[in-house]
Amino acid sequence: MSTLWDQRYARRIQLIQTSAIREILKLTQAPDIISFAGGLPAPEAFPLEAIREACDFVLSEVGPQALQYFPTEGVVPFRELICGLLAQQGMNVAVDNVLITSGSQQALDLLGKVFVNRGDHILVESPSYLGAIQAFNAYGAEYIAVPFDDEGMRADALEEALRASPKFIYIVPTFQNPTGVTMSLERRKQVVELADRFGVPIVEDDPYSKLRYEGEHIPTVLALDSQYRGECEEYCGNVIYLSTFSKTLAPGMRMAWVTAPVEVIRKMVQCKQGADLHSPTFNQFVAYQAAKDGFLDQYIEKIRAIYGERRKVMLAALEKHFPPGVKWTRPEGGMFLWATLPEGMDAGEILEKAVERKVAFVPGGPFHPNGGGENTMRLNFSNAQPEMIREGIARLGQVLKEELGE
Amino acid sequence: MSTLWDQRYARRIQLIQTSAIREILKLTQAPDIISFAGGLPAPEAFPLEAIREACDFVLSEVGPQALQYFPTEGVVPFRELICGLLAQQGMNVAVDNVLITSGSQQALDLLGKVFVNRGDHILVESPSYLGAIQAFNAYGAEYIAVPFDDEGMRADALEEALRASPKFIYIVPTFQNPTGVTMSLERRKQVVELADRFGVPIVEDDPYSKLRYEGEHIPTVLALDSQYRGECEEYCGNVIYLSTFSKTLAPGMRMAWVTAPVEVIRKMVQCKQGADLHSPTFNQFVAYQAAKDGFLDQYIEKIRAIYGERRKVMLAALEKHFPPGVKWTRPEGGMFLWATLPEGMDAGEILEKAVERKVAFVPGGPFHPNGGGENTMRLNFSNAQPEMIREGIARLGQVLKEELGE
Numbered sequence: 091m092s093t094l095w096d097q098r099y100a101r102r103i104q105l106i107q108t109s110a111i112r113e114i115l116k117l118t119q120a121p122d123i124i125s126f127a128g129g130l131p132a133p134e135a136f137p138l139e140a141i142r143e144a145c146d147f148v149l150s151e152v153g154p155q156a157l158q159y160f161p162t163e164g165v166v167p168f169r170e171l172i173c174g175l176l177a178q179q180g181m182n183v184a185v186d187n188v189l190i191t192s193g194s195q196q197a198l199d200l201l202g203k204v205f206v207n208r209g210d211h212i213l214v215e216s217p218s219y220l221g222a223i224q225a226f227n228a229y230g231a232e233y234i235a236v237p238f239d240d241e242g243m244r245a246d247a248l249e250e251a252l253r254a255s256p257k258f259i260y261i262v263p264t265f266q267n268p269t270g271v272t273m274s275l276e277r278r279k280q281v282v283e284l285a286d287r288f289g290v291p292i293v294e295d296d297p298y299s300k301l302r303y304e305g306e307h308i309p310t311v312l313a314l315d316s317q318y319r320g321e322c323e324e325y326c327g328n329v330i331y332l333s334t335f336s337k338t339l340a341p342g343m344r345m346a347w348v349t350a351p352v353e354v355i356r357k358m359v360q361c362k363q364g365a366d367l368h369s370p371t372f373n374q375f376v377a378y379q380a381a382k383d384g385f386l387d388q389y390i391e392k393i394r395a396i397y398g399e400r401r402k403v404m405l406a407a408l409e410k411h412f413p414p415g416v417k418w419t420r421p422e423g424g425m426f427l428w429a430t431l432p433e434g435m436d437a438g439e440i441l442e443k444a445v446e447r448k449v450a451f452v453p454g455g456p457f458h459p460n461g462g463g464e465n466t467m468r469l470n471f472s473n474a475q476p477e478m479i480r481e482g483i484a485r486l487g488q489v490l491k492e493e494l495g496e
Numbered sequence: 497m498s499t500l501w502d503q504r505y506a507r508r509i510q511l512i513q514t515s516a517i518r519e520i521l522k523l524t525q526a527p528d529i530i531s532f533a534g535g536l537p538a539p540e541a542f543p544l545e546a547i548r549e550a551c552d553f554v555l556s557e558v559g560p561q562a563l564q565y566f567p568t569e570g571v572v573p574f575r576e577l578i579c580g581l582l583a584q585q586g587m588n589v590a591v592d593n594v595l596i597t598s599g600s601q602q603a604l605d606l607l608g609k610v611f612v613n614r615g616d617h618i619l620v621e622s623p624s625y626l627g628a629i630q631a632f633n634a635y636g637a638e639y640i641a642v643p644f645d646d647e648g649m650r651a652d653a654l655e656e657a658l659r660a661s662p663k664f665i666y667i668v669p670t671f672q673n674p675t676g677v678t679m680s681l682e683r684r685k686q687v688v689e690l691a692d693r694f695g696v697p698i699v700e701d702d703p704y705s706k707l708r709y710e711g712e713h714i715p716t717v718l719a720l721d722s723q724y725r726g727e728c729e730e731y732c733g734n735v736i737y738l739s740t741f742s743k744t745l746a747p748g749m750r751m752a753w754v755t756a757p758v759e760v761i762r763k764m765v766q767c768k769q770g771a772d773l774h775s776p777t778f779n780q781f782v783a784y785q786a787a788k789d790g791f792l793d794q795y796i797e798k799i800r801a802i803y804g805e806r807r808k809v810m811l812a813a814l815e816k817h818f819p820p821g822v823k824w825t826r827p828e829g830g831m832f833l834w835a836t837l838p839e840g841m842d843a844g845e846i847l848e849k850a851v852e853r854k855v856a857f858v859p860g861g862p863f864h865p866n867g868g869g870e871n872t873m874r875l876n877f878s879n880a881q882p883e884m885i886r887e888g889i890a891r892l893g894q895v896l897k898e899e900l901g902e
Contacts, residue, residue: 141778341565364634
């Protein structure tokens with residue numbers, strides 16, 4: 091039957107590669123591997139009891155409504171709660187500007203569906219988030235990749251890239267996946283101004299900004315865009331903002347949201363309705379119940395302490411075990427750091443040897459939509475416990491030293 | 497800003513109409529309306545206690561794993577349970593043939609993504625399920641609509657339509673949404689043989705077959721296709737089969753599945769990964785826990801009694817209150833029946849008058865992808881309680897009588 095099916099797939103299916111993330115998730119399933127590969131939160135910190143209480147409350151007090159079909163936009167008190175969370179970070183968003191999505195991954199897919207014709211260009215950081223590239227690829231997107239330094243996307247290169255009329259700019263400005271780099275305030279302001287000058291929307295993907303372990307909060311691009319435009323009655327400007335409870339509550343609930351001008355939300359709602367009708371009513375009520383009344387702040391405090399410690403442990407272990415010539419970022423938050431091996435080394439080959447020693451990471455190549463970065467690697471520090479981090483980085487350092495002939 | 501956004505939407509967005517289903521769900525939200533419009537289960541029958549127990553068990557016994565990211569294919573024991581349910585209905589499906597989806601709506605969207613290039617034709621029943629049309633529209637599908645009688649899609653018309661080389665056949669053969677009609681055994685066999693002869697895959701959407709209130713179970717098209725082909729080691733043939741827990745447990749959990757040959761599942765997994773990474777881990781474990789050990793069978797028994805009674809009440813009320821000249825189907829199961837008004841009447845106009853009398857239904861026009869059916873209406877009998885059904889049909893009969901000048 092194989093041939094019958096092969097002939098029937100849509101052309102766009104040919105564009106979809108076997109997914110790197112999928113293979114990563116498989117690697118992290120092997121029980122005896124120390125994995126720095128996934129982007130997984132620490133499971134031992136999950137708020138099982140808070141979610142149990144929330145489930146109880148929802149099933150006894152909210153009742154049947156929580157198990158019924160629901161309008162696509164999502165549960166109103168949940169969306170109001172999200173508006174409140176965003177207001178704490180200086181973002182002024184009304185309920186009608188918020189759409190609940192099934193993970194931020196769905197928001198990325200909906201943006202591809204709403205905006206991307208085959209062959210359209212999207213302006214991205216290089217490297218950029220793999221899941222976004224994967225979502226946009228399904229609609230035949232191509233990429234203008236703007237180089238990166240330790241303050242984020244370079245403004246001179248951005249201006250040049252904007253002349254090619256991309257459909258939108260996609261950025262993860264805070265504790266970026268994969269590099270951990272945070273775009274500086276100055277750069278953010280430049281991005282806002284340049285995007286406005288060229289009339290190009292910005293998609294700001296912000297799953298990590300609540301996970302800061304040192305330094306001061308930097309306003310989001312959405313907040314800066316509003317400041318730049320001055321007082322608006324409604325959601326104004328051209329920033330579409332994505333965030334999620336996957337890092338600050340539990341990814342297995344798949345609760346995330348996108349904020350945008352009302353007319354963009356309307357288009358996304360139409361697309362979401364055809365895509366999955368609505369996100370689970372039950373999960374929306376449970377996440378709302380668990381997150382309200384201050385629990386979320388307490389819980390974020392708890393995981394910030396855990397992840398901050400792990401980041402410190404990983405940085406110290408890298409200092410101790412990695413050979414000279416390897417460089418890495420020192421993120422102030424988030425879940426990842428990024429190592430650069432000496433020119434000419436191939437992180438894919440290193441991974442094969444690392445897996446023999448029972449340690450895993452993600453080679454950086456696939457994060458570069460237009461190629462390059464073969465000598466880079468992404469290391470996650472949120473999932474493994476400190477002892478495992480020390481052991482895993484020691485093993486990885488050993489592999490690198492052998493490879494470098496030391 | 498309006499113009500800026502308008503210019504940026506992808507061309508396919510122009511194809512997406514304001515959704516009829518969305519407007520329907522809004523109508524059903526008004527508290528004082530007797531609604532036969534939605535496809536909602538009876539909320540007072542929802543298994544709140546069973547789901548509460550399942551949540552408790554999952555959070556205490558399955559633990560952190562249930563809140564973590566998970567591979568796209570879904571939770572293995574849950575997929576095994578689904579294989580067992582399908583086996584009860586004579587379908588031989590292995591775990592690798594099952595993909596968990598976020599409602600059947602997502603399976604429809606993934607099928608569009610995997611198979612449909614703009615301008616491809618899909619062969620559908622006329623009328624057909626609105627949510628499927630909406631999902632496929634987003635990929636630029638066009639339709640070959642095959643006429644329908646009280647045994648389902650007409651085989652002579654099907655053969656003619658298959659000559660136009662559709663990408664696949666989409667059918668809801670059992671208690672169809674919107675008509676409630678069930679395709680006869682003979683017709684199913686003809687569809688299987690014709691699809692094989694023309695080399696065209698069949699998508700069988702089967703949310704309702706467990707909700708039978710009279711008559712005998714008819715084998716699914718998937719089961720008949722396997723019989724037709726004889727013994728196979730693996731999932732063979734060309735039927736892709738969709739089903740869901742939305743009607744037999746709770747729609748607000750968004751738990752559904754698709755079964756297909758392994759290579760088709762692989763493509764759908766790639767697309768789903770870009771679409772929402774995976775369906776909620778928590779919901780999969782909870783649905784598994786609630787459904788295993790026989791609870792599902794007991795619960796289905798319970799709702800069959802409730803919906804069977806409501807169907808009877810609605811049929812009796814139609815007999816009593818609807819004017820001569822109006823015809824309707826007498827479904828043996830499911831959630832809908834279908835009324836046909838005298839030629840020249842417009843169900844859309846009737847709806848406006850009905851809403852003034854606080855009763856709602858769905859006009860049948862939008863269920864016809866290539867137009868027609870303006871004098872038809874879909875009536876849901878699962879959601880409203882018997883007293884409300886009597887009252888609502890009486891009001892609707894009054895509107896129709898006034899319209900007919902009686």
